[in-house]
Each structure stands twice: as C-alpha cells, then as structure tokens.
Amino acid sequence: MTEINNPRLFLRRSNTSSNLNGVPSATKFGTISDDRTPRKSGFQSFLNNDGIDQMKPEPKKASSSISLSDQWAGSLQQMTKLNEPVDEESNAALEGLVKKSQTALSSLSLTESSGKRYRKKIIDHPRVASYAFAFDIDGVIKNGPQTIPYAREAMRMLNGDNKYRILVPYIFVTNGGGNPESERAKDLSKRLDCEINEEQIIQGHTPMKSLASLYKNVLVVGGVGDTCRKIAEGYGFENVYIPLDVMYWNPAVSPYYTLSEEEKKICKKDVNFSKTKIDAILVFADSRNWAADEQIILELLLSKGGYMGTVSKNYNQGPALYFAHSDFIWSTDYKLSRYGMGALQVSIAALYKETTGKELKVTRFGKPQRGTFKFAKKVLSNWRRDVLEEYVEVLAEIPDGEDEDAVTKRLAKSINMGPMKKKCSSRRGSNTSMSSTESDESGDSDEGLTFRVMNAIGRQIPQPSTVYFVGDTPDSDIRFANSHDESWYSILVKTGVYQEGTVPKYQPKKIEDNVLEAVKFAIRREAKGIG
Ligand code: G3P
Numbered sequence: 101m102t103e104i105n106n107p108r109l110f111l112r113r114s115n116t117s118s119n120l121n122g123v124p125s126a127t128k129f130g131t132i133s134d135d136r137t138p139r140k141s142g143f144q145s146f147l148n149n150d151g152i153d154q155m156k157p158e159p160k161k162a163s164s165s166i167s168l169s170d171q172w173a174g175s176l177q178q179m180t181k182l183n184e185p186v187d188e189e190s191n192a193a194l195e196g197l198v199k200k201s202q203t204a205l206s207s208l209s210l211t212e213s214s215g216k217r218y219r220k221k222i223i224d225h226p227r228v229a230s231y232a233f234a235f236d237i238d239g240v241i242k243n244g245p246q247t248i249p250y251a252r253e254a255m256r257m258l259n260g261d262n263k264y265r266i267l268v269p270y271i272f273v274t275n276g277g278g279n280p281e282s283e284r285a286k287d288l289s290k291r292l293d294c295e296i297n298e299e300q301i302i303q304g305h306t307p308m309k310s311l312a313s314l315y316k317n318v319l320v321v322g323g324v325g326d327t328c329r330k331i332a333e334g335y336g337f338e339n340v341y342i343p344l345d346v347m348y349w350n351p352a353v354s355p356y357y358t359l360s361e362e363e364k365k366i367c368k369k370d371v372n373f374s375k376t377k378i379d380a381i382l383v384f385a386d387s388r389n390w391a392a393d394e395q396i397i398l399e400l401l402l403s404k405g406g407y408m409g410t411v412s413k414n415y416n417q418g419p420a421l422y423f424a425h426s427d428f429i430w431s432t433d434y435k436l437s438r439y440g441m442g443a444l445q446v447s448i449a450a451l452y453k454e455t456t457g458k459e460l461k462v463t464r465f466g467k468p469q470r471g472t473f474k475f476a477k478k479v480l481s482n483w484r485r486d487v488l489e490e491y492v493e494v495l496a497e498i499p500d501g502e503d504e505d506a507v508t509k510r511l512a513k514s515i516n517m518g519p520m521k522k523k524c525s526s527r528r529g530s531n532t533s534m535s536s537t538e539s540d541e542s543g544d545s546d547e548g549l550t551f552r553v554m555n556a557i558g559r560q561i562p563q564p565s566t567v568y569f570v571g572d573t574p575d576s577d578i579r580f581a582n583s584h585d586e587s588w589y590s591i592l593v594k595t596g597v598y599q600e601g602t603v604p605k606y607q608p609k610k611i612e613d614n615v616l617e618a619v620k621f622a623i624r625r626e627a628k629g630i631g
C-alpha cells in the first residue's frame with residue numbers, strides 16, 4: 101500500500117472496480133492501493149443493474165429554448181389575436197394580462213426565425229427558464245449534518261439572482277429517505293435559506309407509494325424509531341409493521357438484541373406474527389440494526405407465505421422484497437464513504453444464496469432505476485407548471501398601466517419564490533401521488549383566471565429544453581441522468597463520493613468542483629444558446 105498524501109483521495113478511491121479500460125474507477129469503496137487490478141471476469145455482483153446499462157435513452161424531443169414564461173405569453177398573445185377568449189367573464193382581465201405580458205416582453209421578439217438559434221442575450225426581463233435542474237442531495241447539497249457551503253448561492257442563482265434574471269425550476273432526487281418529504285423540505289429550506297417545497301422532493305421511497313394498493317400487510321425496514329411506519333401510512337399502506345413489532349412479539353427472533361423501553365413504546369403490541377401474513381417487505385431507509393433486520397427479512401423470505409416461524413419447501417413462497425435504492429456507498433461528513441442500503445442488499449443476497457443456492461429477487465427503486473426516472477419527470481413537470489402559474493399570478497396582480505420598470509420589479513420579486521409557493525402546494529396536494537400530473541380541481545375564485553388561462557394554453561406544459569442533473573455518485577447519479585432521456589445532462593461534482601484524480605465508472609457530460617460551479621456552468625451554457 102502506498103502512502104497517499106491527500107487523505108480524501110486515499111480514503112475514497114477504489115481498489116476494487118474498474119472501467120472498461122481497466123482504469124480504476126472512483127465509486128466502490130474507501131482505500132486505494134498499488135494493486136489496482138481490475139475485477140476478474142466472471143465476478144458477479146449481487147447488485148443487479150436491472151439492465152440499465154443496456155438501455156437506450158429516449159432521443160431528445162424537439163423543444164423550444166425560449167423561456168417557459170415567454171412561450172406562455174406568446175400563446176396568450178396568439179390566443180387573443182385569434183379572438184378566442186378563455187371565457188366571457190375573464191375577458192377584461194385577460195386583456196390586462198396580455199398588456200402586462202407585452203410590457204414584460206417588450207425587449208423580446210418571440211419569433212424563432214427559420215431554424216436559427218434563439219439569441220437569449222437580447223432578453224433581460226425576469227422570466228421562467230425553459231430548462232430545469234434536478235439535484236442529488238448527499239454529497240451535493242450536504243454531507244451528513246454539514247451543508248456544503250456552495251449550495252446556498254447555487255439556489256439563490258436559480259431563484260433569479262443572476263445577471264440574466266432567469267428563474268430556473270428545480271427539484272431534488274435523492275436516494276436518501278427516512279423522513280417524510282415535508283420534513284426533508286423543511287430541513288432543506290433551512291440549509292439553503294430559501295423555501296423548498298415538499299413537491300420538489302423525491303426520496304428513494306417516494307415512488308413506493310404506488311405499491312400501497314397492492315399489499316395489505318407490509319414490513320417496513322429502516323430509519324429511526326417508527327418514522328418509516330408513519331411515512332408508509334401517509335402513503336396509504338393499510339397495515340404497516342416494523343422489525344421492532346416482530347421483536348416485541350417474540351424477543352427470541354433476534355437473540356442478541358433487547359428492546360429498550362423507548363422502543364417498546366412505539367411497538368404494535370397485539371400482533372401475532374405467526375398468524376399475520378406479511379405480503380411485502382419494503383426497505384425504506386438505511387437499517388439501524390442490520391443484525392436484527394437481516395434475521396427478520398431472511399426469515400420472511402424463506403417462510404411459507406410470509407408467516408414468521410415457518411419455512412417453505414422451495415423458498416419460493418416468501419413476500420416480495422423492495423428496496424428504496426441500491427447505493428453501495430454514500431457520502432457523509434466522515435472522511436470515508438459509508439456503506440449504504442445497497443450493501444445491506446448485497447449482504448442479504450449473499451446470505452440468501454448461501455442458504456438456498458438461489459438468486460435473491462429484488463425490486464429496486466431510487467436512482468438509477470427507470471421507475472424513479474419516470475416519477476422524477478412527472479414531478480418536474482408539475483413543479484415547472486407551478487412555477488409558471490406563480491409567475492402568471494404575479495403578472496395578474498400588477499395594476500393596469502404600471503410602467504415597464506415596475507412590472508419588471510414585481511416579476512423579479514415573484515422570482516424569489518415567496519409565500520405563493522405554499523398556495524400552490526396546498527392546492528395541488530402531495531407530489532407523492534403518481535397520478536398528480538396535470539389536473540387542477542380547485543374552485544378557488546382568486547385563482548380562476550390563472551387556471552383558465554393555463555388550461556386554455558394546454559394542460560401539458562412544454563418539455564424542458566434540458567434538465568441538468570447534478571450528482572456526486574457515478575453509479576447512481578450519472579447513470580441515472582445518462583440512461584433514460586437524452587435531454588438530461590449529467591454533471592458530476594467533487595464534493596461527495598466521486599474524487600478528483602479517479603476515473604468515474606459512468607462518464608458525466610461535465611465535471612465541476614461543486615454545485616455552484618455546476619449551476620453557473622449551466623446558466624452560462626444556456627445563455628449562450630447552447631442548451
Ligand atoms: O442513503 C442515502 C444515500 O445513499 C444517497 O443519497 O442524496 O446522494 O442520493 P443521495
């Protein structure tokens with residue numbers, strides 16, 4: 101083993117995995133050694149990729165790089181030119197809106213002349229970008245309790261504090277979890293000093309909400325205390341059990357663990373697990389007690405129909421097993437990367453194979469899985485629509501006849517995403533609903549005009565021209581951004597799992613030092629009209 105001067109490099113480089121050229125890649129585990137031998141062919145990882153590496157990303161669809169708000173204003177102007185009022189009652193208000201949008205757009209020519217690239221440098225009015233961002237959290241925004249210092253300024257820029265006066269919609273896609281999305285939003289708001297809405301957040305377990313109607317009794321694993329039980333109940337699961345309930349029922353299940361009085365308080369006490377069928381096991385968050393959790397998970401997997409204390413003949417009658425993500429390692433405030441939920445998966449798969457001779461069947465969520473990608477696209481689409489609606493609402497509130505400067509100032513203020521966002525969220529409900537795509541059922545008269553206008557220009561807002569995905573882990577983040585849709589643009593940062601001087605196993609389109617540099621790069625790139 102050589103002596104390495106840079107401790108972070110030493111600690112995070114890999115000695116176990118390699119890219120196609122046999123160059124060591126950056127993402128496996130901790131130490132670096134002279135012996136950087138690539139893995140022998142025939143090595144079989146327990147972490148199946150679900151064929152993601154063989155997937156072809158969807159080709160980039162034609163989309164406009166005119167800002168979203170200008171596209172909207174253009175449609176509005178078009179609509180009134182064609183004399184197609186939204187409805188009788190809204191006519192006057194609509195005319196006012198058109199005037200204001202014309203003021204806001206006075207420096208802009210909306211024609212995208214024959215095939216020529218739209219020149220953004222002529223635009224300086226506040227507007228909503230046609231492009232968007234999605235951020236990983238651990239290793240990009242924070243490392244454990246420490247917020248990465250560049251993150252605040254990055255968000256400020258996206259919230260409109262940039263020389264182009266552009267508001268860029270963004271969401272977060274983390275494999276982390278263990279708290280409700282609303283809590284995560286509160287935590288991020290504090291860290292980032294701006295309002296982050298729960299509808300901007302996808303955690304590893306968020307798309308697992310879609311399983312709620314499939315299973316009656318589920319065992320939810322991971323997280324602190326019974327928080328994950330509460331999250332699952334919030335997602336609509338009917339009967340949610342946690343490993344502590346099983347240990348309360350029969351302490352001998354995990355011989356070396358004694359429940360504390362605190363733990364006993366949160367247990368469901370009236371459940372006989374030898375008579376209660378567990379239909380599915382959902383690993384929501386990192387296990388706090390691997391030994392006990394593994395005992396219980398494996399026992400159920402081998403059981404006759406999901407009843408504790410039974411063993412099936414062919415080991416094929418156990419409950420379905422789901423993992424919220426498969427990150428083998430992740431970035432915290434410790435100098436070494438830490439084993440994550442993927443490592444628990446490996447461990448269970450190895451034990452299962454040792455016992456049964458069979459491969460473990462797992463359904464995986466999180467990055468880089470396709471299901472999570474589709475979910476993220478929906479959440480981003482909803483969020484872009486919310487941001488645009490807010491922009492329109494601000495425009496509607498501007499008194500008629502206000503001069504261009506005042507209009508500009510008011511729009512700029514809206515760009516700070518103030519309390520209006522709360523209005524949007526209470527109206528729309530939680531992002532965790534897979535079906536919460538584009539429908540607005542509100543009867544709120546204040547918002548009637550906006551809805552009618554938005555509906556008139558189409559319920560589907562245009563595709564983002566580019567989605568910049570900023571992550572620190574090549575295996576999950578870069579693979580996620582590269583594998584599913586060509587309009588996603590992967591940016592790898594150096595503040596987490598990936599460390600400079602190593603070769604990422606999955607090649608990003610761009611490497612930047614940190615999240616702020618990533619944001620600056622993308623805004624510049626878009627302003628030059630490259631996006
Ligand atoms: O457990 C969380 C971790 O594996 C990764 O979180 O935000 O980097 O996707 P994130």
Ligand code: MG
Pocket residue numbers: 236237238239240431571572573596
């Ligand atoms: Mg990360």
